[in-house]
Every structure is written in structure tokens, then in C-alpha cells.
Amino acid sequence: MAAMKPRTGDGPLDVSVEGRTIVVRIPTEGGGRLVIEMSAQEAGELAEALTQAI
Template identity: 70%
Template sequence: VMRVPLEGGGRLVIEMNAQEAAELGGLLQAV
């Protein structure tokens, strides 16, 4: 499980597994 701080000073944190992290990484790179 990864904890990734989002925008907003890192106060909001989402948890995701490795597969979700990889998919999110792909989306970020596509932008």
C-alpha cells in the first residue's frame, strides 16, 4: 500500500496498491 499526498499541502492522502499506482503514473505521463 502506497500513501500519496495530493494537492492541498499534502494534507489529503490517498492509499493505493502497486497496480493502481502504475496506472496513475501512466495517466500522469500521458498528460
């Protein structure tokens, strides 16, 4: 039987730099968090797209 890992649980929106990538953790409805890893260039493109949407 595989080992059971504890869930990381809910938490606030979190952004951190890990090595050469940017990791974004977004809380989701119903529990848990969506984790996205991207480069600095991709983060810039995402920031532009979000700014235009707002």
C-alpha cells in the same frame, strides 16, 4: 465531548510504502493534505495516466 486531534498541517508532496500499499500525501490549497492509499498496480496506472497528460 470528543478528543481534539491536532491537524497534521501542510507539508510537501510525500509518498511512502506502508505495508502492501502506497500512500500519497498531496498538499491542498487552503491548508491540509489529501491522503490517497493505493496498490502498486493502481500506482502504475496513475503514473501512466499522468505521463500521458504531461
